[in-house]
Amino acid sequence: MNSFEIIRTVRLTEKGTRQGEKYNQYTLMADPRANKTQIRTAVQDLFKVKVMKVNTLNVRGKFRRQRTKQAGQSAHWKKAIVTLKKGDKIVLT
Numbered sequence: 001m002n003s004f005e006i007i008r009t010v011r012l013t014e015k016g017t018r019q020g021e022k023y024n025q026y027t028l029m030a031d032p033r034a035n036k037t038q039i040r041t042a043v044q045d046l047f048k049v050k051v052m053k054v055n056t057l058n059v060r061g062k063f064r065r066q067r068t069k070q071a072g073q074s075a076h077w078k079k080a081i082v083t084l085k086k087g088d089k090i091v092l093t
Contacts, residue, residue, distance in 0.1 A: 003042035006034045010092055011079075023083065026090050030080040032058065039080050050085035 011027040019025040030039050036054040043051050061074040084090070 001031060001034065001038065003045045006031050006038050006042040007046060008077075010090070012092060019081075020090075020092075024086060024088070025081055025083045026092075028080045028082060030056070030078045032076065032078045034078065036080075039082070043082050047090050049088040049090060051082055052085050053083040055081040055083075 008029045016027040040051045040054050057079050059077050059079050061076045063073050065071045
């Protein structure tokens with residue numbers, strides 16, 4: 001897998017914004033097959049920053065129903081919380 005397949009998107013939330021300001025951490029949506037080492041190298045290649053630590057967790061999809069009897073489910077995905085070296089930043093806007 002290349003770096004663009006491993007890192008799917010950056011999650012922009014209020015909690016993630018506070019983490020970025022206070023702890024220099026960013027939340028990413030990663031490929032479920034990727035491990036921490038692959039995520040670390042992908043972030044360093046794409047954003048040209050130094051990664052200090054990577055935490056990952058698998059998020060289960062939520063059950064959904066939209067005014068019908070048939071229920072659905074959103075997809076499972078992997079969340080990666082990446083801590084950067086002091087002074088490095090990822091520009092999200």
